[in-house]
Amino acid sequence: MASRAKATILDIAREAGVSKSTVSLVLQGSGLIRPETAVKVRKAIEDVGYVYNRGAANLRKAHSNVIGMVINDLTNPFFAELAVGMERVFQAAGVVPFIANTAENPVRQEEVLKSLLEQGVAGLIVSPARGTVPGAFRRIETAGVPIVFAMRRLPDSRIPVITPDNHRGAVLATEHLIRKGHRRLAFFGGSSDLVVYHERLGGFLEACERLGIPAADRLIVEGETSRKGGMACLETALAAGEPPTAALCFNDAVAFGVMLALRRRNLEAGADFAVVGFDDVAEAEHYSPALTSVAVDTAGLGERAAHVMLKMIQSRTTRAEDHIGAVTLVVRESSGPDRGQQVGDAA
Amino acid sequence: MASRAKATILDIAREAGVSKSTVSLVLQGSGLIRPETAVKVRKAIEDVGYVYNRGAANLRKAHSNVIGMVINDLTNPFFAELAVGMERVFQAAGVVPFIANTAENPVRQEEVLKSLLEQGVAGLIVSPARGTVPGAFRRIETAGVPIVFAMRRLPDSRIPVITPDNHRGAVLATEHLIRKGHRRLAFFGGSSDLVVYHERLGGFLEACERLGIPAADRLIVEGETSRKGGMACLETALAAGEPPTAALCFNDAVAFGVMLALRRRNLEAGADFAVVGFDDVAEAEHYSPALTSVAVDTAGLGERAAHVMLKMIQSRTTRAEDHIGAVTLVVRESSGPDRGQQVGDAA
DNA sequence: AACGATGATTAGAACGTTCCAATAAAATTT
């Protein structure tokens, strides 16, 4: 059994008694060949255990059928959801997405992009790793390979971006907290080397400004975008002179961390301290208390990104419109019961 | 700017005033070429914005440098952790892993495998989707491409498997519960079309048997391997005549679901009902109460799988030893305080 | 000064496909 030298299109041709050209035509489902011939060829293909060599084909064909998805942190379910959305669209288009993980490491990202490029991908969807240098994608752009950013963007670049409306989401969430009667607010987690951070923080600050929360009553704590980071943020905040009574978190992971830290202190999210997350991952709904969060339609953004990519490939362009996805605030338990305009917020 | 027809090795040769062979040699870092020549060539490569065409190269080279990782559910952090472990060792070996998601869908899996194969992968690491038909990998085997299963196995197949010691893990966990004084035990979640399920359930039953828990006091509830599934399991169990006081869950996701359902009923995991998970995902430690779980060293298994794969590729064989990873029980809060041999277990 | 070594470089034949142009066969028109 096994590999007596990989079968090629010529082996099939011999087996079926036709020319290699005919086999090739059958392979691409051309309508030119006579049905009986096609059947004969297909049988031969089956018999010799042939596997198509896309590398060889791509040598002649203009475009390959694989696109690369470069994700900065696969262990974050958020990105996994994004990936799932894209896969749906690509599958329907007969395109195969290969996922590569950069683990938030720019060097690794470099390697991964190089490999994908060498493999001859038709396009690239990237959520750039933190600390990506501005010029990192110059190479790819000059190679003429279409590329879009998803969820994250780079400060300068003219590469099209698919992202949720971070600013608006933060405004929505902050207004919600203020309307609940909170007067001392915190923004937890994230770090300023991410563009997203500035967008979300910006929305938070704008809402505070507009609804009359003075700068002195806003607390901003940077931190890791993880459960652990969230826990640390809460500790820092509670240690402050006049601690906040509510927090908007950079993302859901941070929010979960904050809730855990609260429970450790025998405080209840919602009742004793309001917390709102961002992204609305699947888990938010099932947590206890259920997490109020800004829903960004992750899978939808994934689909959008995939569509944009397909269009770029099809029209062989490297330019496309940005796409800012609508967001909605999903109010659940963690931001407190709806007791209208309350005032008491003593520590 | 952009693609005035992709640069090739010949363009470089022209630019540098050498032959294509020389360029090729430089590309593979051969020691044969004179250093000054190499420098000249490398400069030319930079100048023309060349990108290596691996497809063309693979036409001549025996082996490609990409291996495929086929994962059945990317949104489960457990598999993401597995992937991360593999990536570590592959990266070190200069091999690029491409990840593809099957979303637990055998048809999708078929497509994904086909694509990977056509792409000319050097090997395949697969966690087979549920419902995979026995013959699904025949094709790959006869193609002579090395393949190993990770975490899951197929009933019949002779493909090497890397998996934790599911049986022993279940025994450990069950013994722990019984030693805590529980006399009516449940096994929650999972479905019998998975080999893993039988292994884990088998361990549970064996421990019950050995430590004298009669069959009448064991409750087995199949269910989805997700939070939701876990919640459903608990409801079913509590509705029973003589409900159990402790449960071993098929995996951590199920365990989290059980804990959530408990909280909904104002019961506390650990105090009112003991729950033990399986896999020990990162989250288990941070949950509240922290989840007692069987640690399987996920990343370690990933590394192991990667190593086995590399060895198979290197020795051009398609056979390898199975590898059963050691497991340990990590006792935390959810299985209850350590109050020794207690007896009271009235509903 | 002629000879082998040794070191660098290169021409040219693969590799497995696609696709154009050419051919052959069958069907249709004159």
Next chain:
DNA sequence: AAATTTTATTGGAACGTTCTAATCATCGTT
């Protein structure tokens, strides 16, 4: 029955690499 169109099939030249064998310098040796 010849000429034309249509329908199927095919040869052969790409595509961008690698690799073997050959060529060409350079350098010691005798």
